[in-house]
Amino acid sequence: MITEIENYSLKKLNTFGMDVTCRRLIGYTSPQDIPKILRMLKPGEKWFHLGGGSNVLFTDNYDGTILLNLGHNFTIYESGNSIYPPGTVFADAGAVLDDVIAAACEKGLWGIENLSGIPGTIGGAAVQNVGAYGQEIGNSIIQLLVYDTVESCQCIIMGEECDYGYRHSMFKEPENEGRYIILSVMLGLSAEPRPLLDYGNLRTVVGNTSPLSPTDMRNAVIETRRGKLPDPAETGSAGSFFKNPVLNADEFDRFTKRVGNNDFPHYALADGTFKIPAAWLIEKAGWKGHNDGNAAVWHKQPLVLVNSTGHATPSEILTLEHKIIDSVKEKFAIELIPEVIHI
Numbered sequence: 181m182i183t184e185i186e187n188y189s190l191k192k193l194n195t196f197g198m199d200v201t202c203r204r205l206i207g208y209t210s211p212q213d214i215p216k217i218l219r220m221l222k223p224g225e226k227w228f229h230l231g232g233g234s235n236v237l238f239t240d241n242y243d244g245t246i247l248l249n250l251g252h253n254f255t256i257y258e259s260g261n262s263i264y265p266p267g268t269v270f271a272d273a274g275a276v277l278d279d280v281i282a283a284a285c286e287k288g289l290w291g292i293e294n295l296s297g298i299p300g301t302i303g304g305a306a307v308q309n310v311g312a313y314g315q316e317i318g319n320s321i322i323q324l325l326v327y328d329t330v331e332s333c334q335c336i337i338m339g340e341e342c343d344y345g346y347r348h349s350m351f352k353e354p355e356n357e358g359r360y361i362i363l364s365v366m367l368g369l370s371a372e373p374r375p376l377l378d379y380g381n382l383r384t385v386v387g388n389t390s391p392l393s394p395t396d397m398r399n400a401v402i403e404t405r406r407g408k409l410p411d412p413a414e415t416g417s418a419g420s421f422f423k424n425p426v427l428n429a430d431e432f433d434r435f436t437k438r439v440g441n442n443d444f445p446h447y448a449l450a451d452g453t454f455k456i457p458a459a460w461l462i463e464k465a466g467w468k469g470h471n472d473g474n475a476a477v478w479h480k481q482p483l484v485l486v487n488s489t490g491h492a493t494p495s496e497i498l499t500l501e502h503k504i505i506d507s508v509k510e511k512f513a514i515e516l517i518p519e520v521i522h523i
């Protein structure tokens with residue numbers, strides 16, 4: 181079924197709560213609707229496929245068509261069947277990621293429990309390769325059913341073809357922008373316990389719980405996240421606003437000299453580069469908890485910019501973003517890159 185609405189408010193369709201509109205919204209429930217929808221677009225018309233709107237910043241009213249997958253169904257084959265191995269999950273791309281995680285945990289399946297509490301759809305998660313507490317969804321994706329708008333056909337892309345990396349997938353490559361519409365996601369989870377406890381303070385939160393179930397892990401993750409991140413139901417944000425900068429050896433050396441010591445958080449990566457937490461840079465530049473009109477830097481996690489009053493405009497968020505980028509650049513000679521997609 182296809183639903184078409186002109187001049188639609190996007191306020192409830194983006195977790196930042198930006199009060200903007202799109203010229204047209206087209207919602208659909210079946211993968212078979214896509215060819216018809218693409219024919220409904222005028223030549224050269226701007227369009228964007230939205231998921232749960234949890235990693236985007238609308239910078240203005242959208243002068244084009246927003247596509248939305250309204251299919252929320254998923255099926256979990258915890259014991260498998262003659263075709264699918266145990267732990268197989270099929271989900272419409274529009275299914276809420278956290279609903280899938282909760283149900284998989286309830287069925288005793290491991291593999292995505294540490295992603296609990298991440299907002300958005302499973303389609304958006306497959307594009308962004310969401311990750312938290314040592315898990316990334318890309319590691320559990322067996323295959324995706326997509327519509328290829330260049331070849332005008334449905335096709336299957338295997339998980340290993342998606343080029344998953346840190347918050348990266350082939351779908352984020354500039355040449356693939358707007359090419360693939362993810363229709364459904366197939367995950368491969370496992371009944372074999374494999375808890376990942378060595379991230380954040382999960383081990384402490386879990387305590388002596390034994391035997392540990394995926395739902396116990398899920399609850400520990402949700403509790404841990406609650407202490408750090410704004411609840412999207414109460415405070416608008418898009419999660420981590422900036423990417424963590426990665427420096428090569430020379431840049432890292434210059435950075436260390438600039439800071440005056442190497443007593444700062446950093447992670448040496450296998451390729452000889454160094455990742456510096458953007459949150460640390462922003463905090464040291466004095467932005468943690470800073471209020472700028474209706475926009476603010478979250479007081480518990482400076483990587484998160486928030487719509488603190490619920491009335492922030494895109495330009496208020498953009499102004500704060502640019503002030504932070506300029507100030508971190510001036511203090512550390514590092515240019516922060518936004519992780520949030522600007523539309």
Ligand SMILES: Cc1cc2nc3c(=O)[nH]c(=O)nc-3n(C[C@H](O)[C@H](O)[C@H](O)COP(=O)(O)OP(=O)(O)OC[C@H]3O[C@@H](n4cnc5c(N)ncnc54)[C@H](O)[C@@H]3O)c2cc1C
Nearest residue numbers: 231232233234235300301303304305307310311362418419
């Ligand atoms: C409070 C909060 C906490 C967060 N915590 C985390 C975290 O811990 N880890 C993490 O990785 N992220 C986190 N995020 C970011 C965000 O939740 C994820 O990036 C999420 O996967 C985005 O999914 P979405 O459905 O909302 O996609 P959207 O934000 O709507 O879109 C993201 C991208 O996916 C594309 N897309 C969406 N659906 C489809 C589709 N069906 N076909 C083709 N393209 C599609 C869009 O075009 C866009 O390019 C957080 C966000 C918030 C607000």
